[in-house]
Amino acid sequence: MIDALTLKNYKTFKFLALGQFSPFTLLGGMNDVGKTSILTAIYIYTARLQPAMANLAAMRSQNSPNWAETYFHGFSPSAEKQIEIGVVWSGMRGRVEIQYDPTVQVGALLDSGLQNRLPDPHPSSVLDPGRLAAEFGLMSGDQNLQALRMRWFEGDEQKSDIYWMLPPAKPGMYVKYSLPGLPSPSALLFPFMRELPDAAARSLSELVKVGAAAEITSHIKMLFPHIRDLTPVLTEPGKGTVLADVGLPKPVPISELGEGAKEALNLMLTIPRIRGGVLLCDELGAGIHASILPRFVQSIAATARKYDCQIIATTHSYELLSAAYDAFAQDGMNHEDLTYVRLDRTSPETVLPTVFNYEKLGIALSNDWEVR
């Protein structure tokens, strides 16, 4: 479980220290204060070899012509600037350091022992210069490339050295080396972008195999009584969907369900997939009706506890905070497992966290005081 996080020069944060994460942590605050950036920072740390991280990075960097300013706080091309994402995971300190390198040469990369490329599902071994240049979309192996060099450490031991190539090269992740040992599975989910029938089908199929699907299905049925049953359908390895019996003559694919049901199902099926890890969720509860939010939170929290999965989620919703409080007030729930952290920008350079434990949050909610 993530206990603490420090960010230096990452996106909007010159420096940020958050020290009171719990198994179910909600992040709040005004727009653009950096809530989602905290999720992406944790994701970068935890997902060093997950292709999805490269996709995220590529998507983000392509969206902005000034990508460096987006990722590096106070970036200037003439000054060296290093991002540092520090994490304490179950008492163990680790960090990832990210530096901008505008002069990476394909040949030099190759000479240094570049081996794997992600998100290629079948990583190549050693690439020849011609192929590497082609991979990068360049004509010459001597051409300078822009890259972010990312190095992961556990304690003082370096675990990974990865280049995150940037436009005009084809965005992607090139692994110089990577040793096992760092945590841990994670998933980053954005609102209304959670329609992942393939992953849902794989996850539910795995749960069916080990006899653990019924519990997830019962949570879904309790939240959405019109859903009578869920069945995974794998059409080919890694591909498929989940069919929902909603009382119609034929079951419907989950992509046809409402946003709330898809939200709940995706979260519920993602958690077992990242057992022991951390689920990072932007705008938790988006699309869920207020009347079932407490039950929704309770189901998510119970499932997360079963799979030893930490939830870190952003929200702007007073109703969700209230629902979370109500959910953790139920028998069998541990009050200490709920934390709400509001971020306040007190100056262009400074964002300060305010931590609400269960009791403090309850006092604010019972008085109808603003905490967002």
Place this chain on the structure above:
Amino acid sequence: MALPQAIRRQKLLLAEGKDELHFLDELLKTINISDVQIIDIGGKDKFRPSFPTITALSGFRSVVRLGIIRDAETEAEATLASVRQSLTENGLTAPQQAGVVLTSGVPQIGIWIMPDNRRAGCIEDLCWDGISEADPRRGCAEMFMGCLGESLEKKAAPPGCSASAYYFPKQAAKAKLQAYLAGLHEPQRELGRAAEAGVWDLKHSAYADLRNFLAELFR
């Protein structure tokens, strides 16, 4: 749907309940102060547990003047000590004395213990002090209390005792003021609403020290 209450002003006054909130709002008007936000903390027993949450609310970091108004209850010194402890536990500097504004640091802080920072009692005692000696209802309320004193047991009722049992009112000052309010031509049931209705002469000398304190803190 009403938005939750946020701290929106830099001058903040914490009051024990709704009566105090409405009363203080009216009192501030008499000294032409209109930029103070008053928050009702929800009851005398809620101050200690609620204060850490107040300091965590959106907007508290912007507060530059903070006033805290509490009832002394049985002992003004003990209540002051309790408030001071809450302040220091939450990283704020506490004034040594009630009725004195601490001007160093941010926010500047003042504590007032009702009725006058010295006596035991509550806001009802202060309002009572502000009723003119010439007001005939004053004597009527006193006679009523006297009658109750002769007719009812003047000791604490045993636990679990019915609310209608024949025991003298636990809070005599509140009972006396209620008797006074009941005698108005247009009766008022609440001290705070009575303030809004102009029942209390808020320019009376009984309120002078509190007015001066609020003026020093918030002007």
